[in-house]
Amino acid sequence: MLNILDLLKFQGYPIEAAQKELATIQSLSKDQFEDWRNKKAWETAKFHFEHNQLYKKLVGNHFPERWEDLPIVKKKDIQVDFSEKLSQGLAKKDLHFGNTSGSSGIPLKFAKDKFCHSMTWALIVDRYQKIGFSQNDFQARFYGIPLGFPQYHKERLKDKLMNRYRFIVFDFSDQNMEFYIQNFKAKKFVYTYGYTNSQLFFARYLQKKGIILKDICPSLKGTIVTSEQCTEEDKRFLESQFGLPVYNEYGASELEFLAMTDLEGKRRLSSETVIAEVANENDQILNPEKGGKLIFTNIYNKAMPFIRYEVGDLGAFKKDKYSIQDELTQLNGRLNDTIVLPSGRKAPGFTLYYISKHLTASLGYLNEYQVRQLARDTFEVDLVMDKELDQAITKAVEEAFEIYIEKGLKLTVKKVDKIDRAKSGKLKQFVTFLEEGKA
Template identity: 45%
Template sequence: MNLFNLSLKFNGFPITKAKKHLKTIQNKNDDELKDYIKSKKQDIVAYHLKHNSFYKSFAKNTNPLEWETIPVMTKSDLQQPLVNRLSDGFHSKNIHLNKTSGSSGTPFIFAKDKFSHALTWAIFFDRYNWFNLNLNRAKQARFYGIPLDKKGYYKERFKDRLGNRFRFSVFDLSDIQFEKNIEKFTNTSFDYINGYASVIVQFAKYLKQKNSILNSICPSLKACIVTSEMLFEEDKTLLETQFGIPVINEYGAAELGLIAFQNLKNEWVINSEDLFVEILDEQNNILPYGKEGRIVITSLYNKAHSFIRYDLGDIGILSKKSTIQKPILEKLIGRTNDIVLLPSGKKSAGLTFYYVTKTVIEDSGNVKEFVIQQLKSDTFKIIYISETELSENEKNNVQIAISKYLEPNLNVIFERQEKLDRSNRGKLKQFKSYL
């Protein structure tokens, strides 16, 4: 049953149309593709200059025909009420509404028009097919977080059911939980694993301690797809050894969709069908292939919300082997998360704080940036920049969320600052442990 396709159609996302459109893009030759990218870049800029008051103000001196006159957009530019950023004719009934993960420490709410969101999923279908994974039928072992509030929890569980996936805990990385994971793999015919790199690596380390290979426990497994965090080469080797299956690096962002996906030749292929990816230096000059710089991305189809020359906050290199048909991401720097170690001995993924910090993410854009530091096993500091100081009620909500997602009796220190310390590459790491 094509349950995933049906769920997308039911929610108004034209997946069949999107898949057909994707094929027309992929069937273009080099010259046609070059003209297509140039045309789509100009078209999306012209559209937002005409129909989006936020972008019209932001890029008032832009000439759509001269790409380098177009200003680079950062996450902080988008931290204002969503209603200010929507294009004419778009509202809550005809958009896909979501929040960024906050993994960069700069969260905001965003929107995508329904065709743009459908095209994002068409690209996911296409890439997964490289490894004979059909999203309508393949059973997914999902290592992602989940909201613990009743409404959010059951919404995600319902989506899991439609998506033919089972969600494993990332909030509890104990040996007891890993034993439960093994039991589930023993009794379920999973086709692939998908989730946070750091959590999956912890599971693989436990399997190594037990001298167990996962695909001998679950022979139906075909692949492991890691996302949301960097995967170091030694960790990839560990996963391939302990799982006995290919390990695939996926690079994406909620607001953009799939950015890059490793192919069967272990090349990290950039999505050039609905995105335009550039590497820029600190002065916003375009760097040639092989040079390291800021990853800046344009969403070529999203008419509801402008993501034009959008600085994602990551650093990377496009390979010198890149072509117009196959741009290749040679290296991605950033997106690493530490493991949280708690007084009880429990371990959790650093991305657990995404679910904690959602309690302070408001559409008003009050909280601009934040980082979390673990000072002791039971003490955490939340350093944030905001227009107004967090109220006692908001601080209490954060404390409650930390107790819910991690464990009770943890100390939380709040510190409001004018500026946050960043890495020498301008990267803001959301979680840092000093243990």
């Protein structure tokens, strides 16, 4: 059986070196760790100042002596061509490339050096082991999937090789929920993993049927929620209806695996690889326990300058007196409503993220977007892009909705200069005006 670490090693990622580095970091005393991390952060910031044109432009001619005088990097700052944001002197073969889903409304192409990406996976393996899961455990995956060829079959092959079974979350019909149930009865899953709202929807269906998930799949040991906000109320409901402990994962694909709930219920930050800060709307640094905009620095990434990066969420954390891993105490954002369609089918708002990927792939110049549901069959789609809106773009939007949502919908597609954001500063990709859609 192939696991993610085997796959990464085969692709030339230095996983073993990263795991050794992580073990060394975790062996440090609290004081030793703080000293090491501060030096590492300054080293990475200075590297980008000297080797990255974009970061040099953001900082200015003189590198500051105080950390708080370094600029806070916004997502819009790094939405430029790779030629501008990649650090000089790094070979393409030594880089890991990816793109965000656009859950904040702003898709982003990014890069990490391979050692940085290896540190991310070393952290993930470490945190999962601490709650009793391994990379070889059979995973029930509540996740989306690209529906186009060959991406769909590529993801299915990866799932098979990596011992996961994917429950595609674009269809929440009763028929599909029954299909979920039959699979849990037949397969020996070890844990569930995936979008918060998708697992909640399934849990509500189980409640309606009077079923506890653990009863029909005794091999299950726990649940991991990711990608969307999971409130304490949501967590309690999932634990009750699944009959399993729930662990909350938090990350930003361009940045890092940022936090994970431990066995004590504390969401531990990835302090080994990131520095966390909290700022107000004027970018002034606050007491982290009071909360504000979350700012993170990836102290390992040499490919792109994620230095004091505004991730787009509100939250709070507190320093731990004894552990090197601080505790994320609050997190706001990534809440998605449910799309209710004329056929009666329901789909999570997260489905629209896959529409954004589809559009970005086909158009290549989509900056931001927002979808508003006015009635079951009526949607408004706002696009922020450099090119003028034409029939080809409108047709691409209509085709994406037909693939991922439903045929026969009434769409109004508009080009706009900007999209208003919520108080958190985060753009909500999907807004529904249906009361039933908020259920």
